Amino acid sequence: MTTDPDIKTFLDFSAGAMNINGLIRNWENEFVEEMENLKIESLRTSFRQGFAKSLNGQITPLEYERATGWEFDTQEELHDHLKALWARFYGDANPEDGLK
Numbered sequence: 001m002t003t004d005p006d007i008k009t010f011l012d013f014s015a016g017a018m019n020i021n022g023l024i025r026n027w028e029n030e031f032v033e034e035m036e037n038l039k040i041e042s043l044r045t046s047f048r049q050g051f052a053k054s055l056n057g058q059i060t061p062l063e064y065e066r067a068t069g070w071e072f073d074t075q076e077e078l079h080d081h082l083k084a085l086w087a088r089f090y091g092d093a094n095p096e097d098g099l100k
Contacts, residue, residue, distance in 0.1 A: 007059055009043060010050030011067040020069035028088050035089065052095040055082045 017031040038044045061072040072078040
């Protein structure tokens with residue numbers, strides 16, 4: 001399990017907003033809005049950095065699966081999922097720009 005605080009923030013928010021067993025209609029838009037409206041800037045920044053690190057391969061499929069209930073057979077499948085989700089959150093922004 002990761003000890004990186006940014007990845008932990010990303011996984012914690014992901015667990016709450018997109019657990020496969022409790023998805024709501026339009027969950028992706030709801031999740032994006034929740035993070036955009038988060039009043040604590042340091043948490044928004046930590047989430048984005050953790051998201052970028054996760055997209056950069058710094059989490060395993062198992063870590064993400066434990067947090068969200070989603071299942072991936074390969075690191076590539078997880079990457080594709082995160083890449084699509086990143087585009088919903090940040091458009092065409094480069095995830096590398098979000099890394100410390």
